[in-house]
Amino acid sequence: MFGKNSRIDVELNADVERLLKTAQDGVLPIVEAGEPVLRAKCVAYDGQLSKRTLHKLIETMRKTMLEAPGVGLAGPQIGLNLAIAVVEDHADGDDDPREIAEFPFHAIINPVYKPASEQTASFYEGCLSFDGYQAVRKRYLDIIAHWHDENGNQHEERLHGWPARIFQHETDHLSGELYIDKAEIRSLTTVENLEDFWCEDPVPTEAAKELGFEL
Secondary structure, three states: OOOOOOOOOHHHHHHHHHHHHOOEOOEOOOOOOOOHHHHOOOEOOOOOOOHHHHHHHHHHHHHHHHHOOOOEEEHHHHOOOEOEEEEEEOOOOOOOOOOOOOEEEEEEEEEEEEEOOOOEEEEEEEOHHHOOEEEEEEEEOEEEEEEEOOOOOEEEEEEEHHHHHHHHHHHHHOOOOOHHHHEEEEEEEEHHHHHHHHOOOOOOHHHHHHHOOOO
């Protein structure tokens, strides 16, 4: 559960309600790279919102994520400096070296992670706040993920492969980090060029050779 002494922040709750009212058909605009909110460390969530407002927020974040479309969305990406994110992916990853797997919808509140091993993997990755581009990012292959759900229940789960990458990406957003900060900059490509040149093999071996970066 959230802190025993947690109290609703009336002003913040009103601000979030105003934000939600700006949604068009339940979808909010996504903040783009360069806006300060994406670089601020988020405030931990400790019951500052009413249950009604929190559930509306999570519902709106999920709809915004799916509409984009994306597999994750963090509070700062809708202009909200609270440690709340949503994740969801239903891609079929059979024989995919990225180890894509079913990742049911979660609201992850105050998420943190630590590596479960030192093994890493490097693949192209994108971001809804840096739309139109992707770059190769090295991430832990296995993590131990911790978070609270919208009801205040605490969770711990070992995540592997693509779900682990999604969780790391969204959690990093809440500390003011974008994936591009630690990406292989020489790998940066438009989505169009990624599809034209580098999509046949998800492992970016050929891209590393041609574009001049190390995996």
